[in-house]
Structure formats: C-alpha cells, structure tokens
Amino acid sequence: EPEVTQTPSHQVTQMGQEVILRCVPISNHLYFYWYRQILGQKVEFLVSFYNNEISEKSEIFDDQFSVERPDGSNFTLKIRSTKLEDSAMYFCASVKREGVEQFFGPGTRLTVL
Amino acid sequence: GESVGLHLPTLSVQEGDNSIINCAYSNSASDYFIWYKQESGKGPQFIIDIRSNMDKRQGQRVTVLLNKTVKHLSLQIAATQPGDSAVYFCAETALGATSGSRLTFGEGTQLTVNP
Structure with a gap:
C-alpha cells in the first residue's frame, strides 16, 4: 500500500541553523501539507501546497x-x-485528486538546541 | 502558574469494553470530520470520517456520531483491544472552502486499554 515517507526521522540542529525536512507524498496525490506537533500538544496546520504554489498558510508559517x-x-x-x-x-x-482524506507520513522529530 | 503543554484527557478501559471518545468543535462552517489515531512516535492514522449531511457512520468496530446542533463529535470503539491504546484526535475542515482545505485538530484523548 503506498504511503507518505519522510526523512530524516530525527534531526538535531543548533539554534540559528537552517534545516530542510523532506517528504515524498503518495505518487498520484496533488495536494500537499505540512503540520507540526509540539510535544504533548495537538497537531497544528502550517501550510498547504497545490499546483506548485502555496494555497494556504497559518500564522505559524512566517518568513522563516x-x-x-x-x-x-x-x-x-x-x-x-x-x-x-x-x-x-x-x-x-x-491528498489525491478529488479526494478528501489526508494521508500522513511518520513525521520528522526536529530538536533545536 | 501557567502550565507548559497540555494535559491530555485520558480514558482507561478494560479489554473488551466499549470506549467512547468525545470531541467538541467550534467552526460552524466545518462540514467534514475525521477521527485519527496516533500511536507513540508515529503520524496520525485515519480511522473514520463523516460529512455534515450525516449524523452517524459505522466502520469496522468503530462508529462516529455527529451532533451539529451542539457541535459535538464522538468516536465509539466496540470491544476495545490493547492495540487500540493510542491518542485519538478529531479533526475538522470545510470542504466547501478552497481545495485542499486545512485540517483543524482537536486536543486529543489518550486511550489506555488494560488487558
């Protein structure tokens, strides 16, 4: 069964450094999203992406x-x-074309020291 | 003082019992609701969904009930098993909005099934 994959599974970085988190969505899907979850808290929307551009972003998704x-x-x-x-x-x-169910990857744990 | 982080509501049941997990949502414009299961260290996993034109939907061992009047959603798990132990989140979205609308997640409930 196809699934969303993410790399790395855990990224440790120093404050001020740049990080790139990678995702491979399911191959025939057209809508893509990033969410984050601070430890012990709920999942929060960051950004959605469709047709090579951002369709929506949250207040968390700032210029950084x-x-x-x-x-x-x-x-x-x-x-x-x-x-x-x-x-x-x-x-x-x-999400696939005409679909609604969002398929989630396993996540990347980012630790900033 | 102010606590850091949230303390998840918890539900502890015996194996074989039925579980009911509740969720309140706030956006009257939401027309699609989903229950996700999240095991430790993993991403949310789809369990069942329901559209606002329905008030009940059944899956395998799971039932979702939607009460739009009071903006309440519940997940019923029949014959709960130890493998059902996880955090359960409800999520909502407005499909009538732009394509690929964001999901808004609820606070989550920690379900623990005791053997």
Whole structure:
C-alpha cells in the first residue's frame, strides 16, 4: 500500500541553523501539507501546497519557513534560522485528486538546541 | 502558574469494553470530520470520517456520531483491544472552502486499554 515517507526521522540542529525536512507524498496525490506537533500538544496546520504554489498558510508559517516541490516526487519544508520553539514533530500529508482524506507520513522529530 | 503543554484527557478501559471518545468543535462552517489515531512516535492514522449531511457512520468496530446542533463529535470503539491504546484526535475542515482545505485538530484523548 503506498504511503507518505519522510526523512530524516530525527534531526538535531543548533539554534540559528537552517534545516530542510523532506517528504515524498503518495505518487498520484496533488495536494500537499505540512503540520507540526509540539510535544504533548495537538497537531497544528502550517501550510498547504497545490499546483506548485502555496494555497494556504497559518500564522505559524512566517518568513522563516518555506516550502518547495523541487521535482516530481519530493516536497520540502525549510526553516531558515531555527529557534528553540521550532522543536516539534513535523508531519507531511497528501491528498489525491478529488479526494478528501489526508494521508500522513511518520513525521520528522526536529530538536533545536 | 501557567502550565507548559497540555494535559491530555485520558480514558482507561478494560479489554473488551466499549470506549467512547468525545470531541467538541467550534467552526460552524466545518462540514467534514475525521477521527485519527496516533500511536507513540508515529503520524496520525485515519480511522473514520463523516460529512455534515450525516449524523452517524459505522466502520469496522468503530462508529462516529455527529451532533451539529451542539457541535459535538464522538468516536465509539466496540470491544476495545490493547492495540487500540493510542491518542485519538478529531479533526475538522470545510470542504466547501478552497481545495485542499486545512485540517483543524482537536486536543486529543489518550486511550489506555488494560488487558
């Protein structure tokens, strides 16, 4: 069964460093999302992406964040200058054309020291 | 003082019992609701969904009930098993909005099934 994959599973970085989190959505899906979950808290929407552009973003998704679909398979989230409060699980999700169910990846745990 | 992080509601049941997990939502415009299961260290996993034109939907061992009047959603798990132990989140969205609408997640409930 196809699934969303994410790499790395765990990323440790120093405050102020740039990180890139990678996702490979399910191959025939057209809508892509990033969510984050701070430890012990609920999942929060960051950004949605369709047709090579951002369709919606939350207040969390400020100028430090960017997303890209550099090729036909990868979907990336970049944090330019990480802060301690960026430490969280980051989940990628995708939806197929005409679909509604969002399929989530296993997540990347980002730890900012 | 102010607590850091949230303390999840918890539900502890015996194996074989039925479980009911509740969720309140706030957006009257939401027309699609989903229950997700999240095991430790993993991403949310789809369990069951319901559209606002329904008030009940059944799956395998799970039933979702929707009460739009009071903006309440519940998940019933029949004959709960130890493998059902996880955090359960409800999520809502407005499909009538832009394509690929965001999901808004609820607070989550920690279900523990005792053998």
